[in-house]
Amino acid sequence: DTAVSQTPKYLVTQMGNDKSIKCEQNLGHDTMYWYKQDSKKFLKIMFSYNNKELIINETVPNRFSPKSPDKAHLNLHINSLELGDSAVYFCASSLDRGDGLGYGYTFGSGTRLTVV
Amino acid sequence: DQQVKQNSPSLSVQEGRISILNCDYTNSMFDYFLWYKKYPAEGPTFLISISSIKDKNEDGRFTVFLNKSAKHLSLHIVPSQPGDSAVYFCAASGGNTGKLIFGQGTTLQVKP
Numbered sequence: 001d002t003a004v005s006q007t008p009k010y011l012v013t014q015m016g017n018d019k020s021i022k023c024e025q026n027l028g029h030d031t032m033y034w035y036k037q038d039s040k041k042f043l044k045i046m047f048s049y050n051n052k053e054l055i056i057n058e059t060v061p062n063r064f065s066p067k068s069p070d071k072a073h074l075n076l077h078i079n080s081l082e083l084g085d086s087a088v089y090f091c092a093s094s095l096d097r098g099d100g101l102g103y104g105y106t107f108g109s110g111t112r113l114t115v116v
Numbered sequence: 117d118q119q120v121k122q123n124s125p126s127l128s129v130q131e132g133r134i135s136i137l138n139c140d141y142t143n144s145m146f147d148y149f150l151w152y153k154k155y156p157a158e159g160p161t162f163l164i165s166i167s168s169i170k171d172k173n174e175d176g177r178f179t180v181f182l183n184k185s186a187k188h189l190s191l192h193i194v195p196s197q198p199g200d201s202a203v204y205f206c207a208a209s210g211g212n213t214g215k216l217i218f219g220q221g222t223t224l225q226v227k228p
Contacts (some may be wrong), residue, residue: 004159035218042118043160043205043218056215090159104150104162105216 003027006091006108013081014116021076021111023091030095031055032074033105034066037088049074081115088112119143120208122219129226135193137222139206142187146208150216151180151191154203163204164191196226 006023013019025032033056034046048056049068063079078085092105121140129135139149147168152160166173166180166189173180179192193200206219 040220041203042220043207045215045217048215092159104152104165105160107152107159107161109157109159 003106004091004093004108006089006111008111009109010112010114012114012116015081015083017081018077018079019081019113020078021089021091021113023074023076023108025072025091025093025106027093027106029093029106030071031093032068032071033092033094034074034076035090035092035107037090037110039087043090047074047076078113081113083115086113086115118220119146120206120217120219122204122206122222124222125220126223126225129196129224131198131226131228132195135191135196135200135224135226137191137193137204137206137224139189139191139219140187141189141208143208143210144184144187145210146217148209149180149182149189150207150209151178152205152207152218153200154205154221160205193224196224198226198228200224201226 004025031050033048035043037043046060047066051071052068065077067075088110090110091108094105119142150165151163153163154160164175164178166182171182182189203221203223205221207216209216
């Protein structure tokens with residue numbers, strides 16, 4: 001009955017590897033997001049998709065590529081991982097592209113990525 | 117350039133007293149403000165929001181106040197309970213971009 005689920009929860013990998021994080025929501029929401037929480041604890045948006053269409057693409061290295069096969073899924077693929085990519089990555093969803101005005105986002109529990 | 121700031125990294129309050137968490141913003145185009153609560157190893161959960169056309173919104177023990185002239189909002193928790201101990205994030209949105217901009221969070225500790 002998990003609303004927004006992301007896997008894996010923890011990911012430890014070596015520099016230079018390619019990895020993916022998966023996200024699925026069963027809320028029927030139209031919009032999904034990837035946020036990154038860095039070492040200073042700021043939550044910053046990376047991407048958002050509305051009905052499989054990319055609508056937000058912040059200044060993120062092109063080693064990061066989101067993929068949305070359908071509106072219930074938004075995966076994040078990262079190529080050539082670097083030490084600075086270590087962070088917690090949160091997937092989220094909202095009712096519509098208006099950021100769920102007043103309803104907020106529903107977040108997944110996060111994926112802690114550690115690059116060694 | 118951080119548009120949403122929470123200048124107090126932590127706050128400690130006695131159970132039963134009021135907790136006041138503060139948030140400042142710089143962009144006058146923000147039209148919605150939200151508060152999220154986060155426990156360790158979990159994602160943030162939506163707590164309460166306020167539209168920029170209002171100055172107060174209340175939901176049970178939680179009240180958010182908005183002062184647009186000062187570009188400041190606050191979250192009041194009364195009475196505070198130990199289960200309220202968590203990190204609280206302030207967030208703001210503007211336009212129809214679907215983008216929430218978050219502050220860096222304030223860790224609230226409610227002591228029994």
